Amino acid sequence: MSRVHVTCTINGDPIEFLCDGGQTLLDALRDEVGLTGAKEGCGTGDCGACSIVMDGRLLCSCLALAPEADGTTISTVEGLASGDDLHPLQQCFLEGAALQCGVCTPGFLVAAKALLDRNPDPTETEIRYGLAGNLCRCTGYDKIVRAVQTAAQTINES
Amino acid sequence: MLTAMRYASPTTVAEAVDLLGSDPDARVYAGATDLIPQIRAGRPEPTVMVDLKRIERLCAISSNGSTYTVGAATPTADICADAGLTAAFPGLVEASGLIGSDQIQSRSSWGGNLANASPAADTPPSLIVNEARAVIAGPGGERTVPAAEVATGPGATSLGPGEIIVEFELDQPPARTADAYLRLIPRTEMDIAVVGAAARVTLDADGNVAAAAVALGAVAPTVVRVPDAEAALIGNEPAGDALAAVQAAASAATNPIDDKRGTVAYRRQVAGVLARRAVSMAAERAREQGGQS
Amino acid sequence: MTVTEPKPSYKYIGTRPVRHDGVEKVTGRARFAADLNLPGQLHGIAVRSPHAHARIVSIDTSEAEAMPGVKSVITGDDFPAVAPGDRNYDMCVNVIARDKVFYEGHAVAAVAAITREQAQQAAAAVKVAYDVLPPVLTIDDALAPGAPVLHGHMLTAGADPPAEEPSNISNITRFAGGDLDAGFAAADLVIEREFTTQPVHQGYIETHACVADTGQDGHTSIWCSSQGHFNVRSSTATLLGWETTRIRVIPAEIGGGFGGKTTIYLEPLAVAMSAKAGRPVKMVMSRDEVFRATGPAPGTRLKVKLGVQSDGNLVAGDAYLIYTNGAYAGPGGLLGAMTVFESYDIENFNIEALDVVINTARSAAYRAPAAPLTAFAMETLLDEVATELGIDPMDLRLQNAVTEGDPSTMGFPFARIGFVECLEAIRDHPHYTAPLGPNQGRGLAAGYWFNIGESSSATVNLNEDGTATVVTGSPDIGGSRASMALMAAEVLGIDVYDIRPVVGDTEAVGFTDVTEGSRATFATGMAVVEASRKMVVELRGRAAKMMGVDVDDIDWVDGQAVYTGSDGEKDPLPLAAITGKAKRTGGPLTTTGSLEAHGAGPGFAVHLCDVEVDQETGVVRVVRYTASQDAGTAIHPSYVEGQIQGGVAQGVGWALNEEYIYDSDGVMENPSFLDYRVPVASYLPMIDAIIVEVPNPAHPYGVRGVGETGIVPPIPAVANAIHNATGCRLRDLPMSPIRVLDAITSNGGSKGA
């Protein structure tokens, strides 16, 4: 079976890769492109560990097919920092101890970035519902929600 | 996933219908939020995945003043962001917004929600109380049917071979009309309805009910309309006895099963409660509208 | 933070530095097990039983072996035989079944192929003929006369008289003290209640994964996610019948474990296939496999009876506890017996606990194993006692709480503990007296976990520039690296960021037990402190040499060697000056600490929970939560709070929603995060964590384990809050909307009606 040739932009870089027609975008990012920041916690859209943004939309990359990426612009957790400068969300997660094991963290950061892009000043409830698609089993969410609140403040003040 | 699967991304309805017609194991999808988990669980095993999202008509929202047209693959996030739809069908838009998470919202569609034919799907009861019509394209051309007629049982639809839902049509509701949708889930988000209840109410100038529709999800193989509840409301103020009658009628109209998500007794009881609350909420919204106009 | 007694002033301990592995984890660069790929690697998949209980008649792998890309197919026959009754039997046959499968999802074979898809197709082509047996799915099934017996060799341990026939009861535990009859005779109020709970899963977000690379020399390297790589090494060696030296285990970052990654599932399969194929083999479980084949915590049936005098004095307790441990013998009941009455001073008690086996996945540890369930029984009973006697629930607990010197269930006296301090911290918190809204209720509950010590090793290496590397053998499951660095910094007197804490592989650091029993910061911390103290001794010696003075005249102060002798003034020598000259003063500066840690201080916690109940649908929302816990000394307070908050979230999920649902054949019906409902962010409020610090006398810095106790009180706290809101007592888990509505309805409507 011939493979599908996909051309897209990932974290600002032009990327080409080959994938199978039935391969998920998550698998292609991890196995074909070598970006392992997005994780598979479930493969069925329930945990959000695989969150990425494609053409401005936050989605579970485990529920998209890799060929769909052709011609799109994708951002992943690996593209969040600019050079050595961490994104305020990353900084606030670190300083606020918003990660324990850290396996959910890439998904949370990508989803939180999408949330703040859409709603720069969310309430606690909006953050909690906005991030309900991301499971964290370690933190009880308290420090994650606070980190997002602090990051929103930091961004809005800068 | 299976390497044997091919990917196709038609840009016209005709192309999509042709692709479906040429291979009985081809499957269309919009968000794939139902389809990919099902494939992972072993069924179905499509040979071709036909992505509907590159067909402009399937992802468009428009209105000609009297009718809204919503592409069947339009992400529910776009539906929720549409001011016109939100004003005209607040309950339907809320139901759409309840599906999954923000991540799922970027992908989930009315077409998929309806064609997947899960009894617990959130938008069909609201589509039905708003008398939505589905425009269906197939090898024989296009036809338009009430959305209520698409799902025929768990996982089963009236779509013929090679047919796809292209778009939904919804008529602008009359004055002093509003809808509401409520569901019962154990978690606050990311959950499948144990019971869903949609209601639409039109009030007359005196605040009595002129027209009503009540539909329940997850309590029978397909969405259940509750004509007795509707009859109890007509001509009455949506309060007190009329609401009690709605609750009783809704409970009585259910035909639920015991499963991992709920019991017969629980579904029956809660269907009544949610129907009553949904009617009340819809009436409240209709009243506010009357006040504004 | 509540500080209960004067403590030494620390420079680093108690601060909140950004963790050393943090940047990697927020940039997506941290390598978890599934992120690793080796050249030439194959993908392995386990073939799993669709039946809960069956005899394996035959396995035909010929078709699978002939399929494209397939390089290796293995079955139980590829491993050394293990006799029923052997002490490793359960572990070995759980990893790969031999003659029988004991649960749906039990691995019976495994295949490795060039692509994952090829492996999946080949796995589907392995033909297993089963002789299906009736499944034993509940405690009642297991104990019924004439029940199918899972293990023909299993005689109940601890039975009196000794068991002669095999049964599904693996173990009976009995503890007793005082005179039970006299105790109940002296009581003014006797209450007996029965509780039931279902198995739940730890729910770590990272699924099990490993890569094994076996060379022609018969040595293998395993990269995997586990709570203890030395345990992976020994278990894999046992399964394969290999010498330990042939196996090197390299810990990957671990994406959550909570006890569920203290055992092994995939590694021996990957090694065996890698050895057969001569190529690396990677195995990654799907979420579905994780639910079906790994770690549930036990389900239970508990009967507890309390005798109380009218002034609130607890005088007698009788407990009959039954725990399911899945398909093999397990310690659920034993641990239940050790915890049920432990928090209170009850002179006359009797405890009998049964461990039973059923046809579900083999239970694994889950945070304070067994204790949340005994707390559910005990703490809701206490609430009922308080209501009956008209005593404030807080006062009742304060009156009966164990304190230093009181005997534990096992008989030894408690050392200094912080239970009363935790109770007081909650009593004095504004939450305790805050008004409640309509349909809201408040619940109080306490919890206890004994914590453990065990073996730990650490190495401190000083580098030429005066920085340090601290190597330990404890996988970092939630920020423990930072705590190790903080303790080393405190001893060495250098900045915490000049220390690189790393987790060493099995060939790079001394033996270290699994990260469990909340032992990492306690026991491995002790090893770090020991190694660091040895280093200080060494540094003083080197400095003495450099200064030409007697070592006894050198003190180590704030990272410098300070001369205290009478031979005039000498400039202090900072650590970097000593490391820079190490070659000339005796060579590399390396010290180790290896120890068997004793005296893990018991951890107590007290929680206060507000819920709001929809009286018409039974839906319960937790609207406010405050938790106090004794950490001894909080090395890194943020991560202590995080442990408390995480425990609360898991406990709330367990209380309200989480449960394994099986059909009548023993097939799991909810093996996904959509249907197995762990709490999402919108399901919880902020969780106010109060750290109480009553130092543990057995640890150089007073540390107690904090990882587990936090999950113990939430279930009864929620149950008591529901009672406060509705007037209904719920004694079956989960307290789902269905159960709550049912209770409200049979109670004749809402509260007070």
Ligand SMILES: Cc1cc2nc3c(=O)[nH]c(=O)nc-3n(C[C@H](O)[C@H](O)[C@H](O)COP(=O)(O)OP(=O)(O)OC[C@H]3O[C@@H](n4cnc5c(N)ncnc54)[C@H](O)[C@@H]3O)c2cc1C
């Ligand atoms: C985490 C998660 C949470 C969820 N939560 C909810 C929820 O709260 N409520 C709820 O109702 N659902 C929920 N779902 C299910 C799913 O998201 C919805 O049913 C969604 O609307 C499906 O839309 P889709 O476009 O993704 O469907 P797809 O998966 O693309 O398609 C579903 C089915 O419909 C067919 N189909 C799709 N489009 C068409 C068309 N235009 N014409 C004909 N056939 C078509 C497909 O062939 C397929 O059989 C959830 C799913 C996940 C993964």
Ligand code: FES
């Ligand atoms: S892996 Fe995609 S949502 Fe869990």
Ligand code: FES
């Ligand atoms: S930090 Fe472990 S799952 Fe979130």
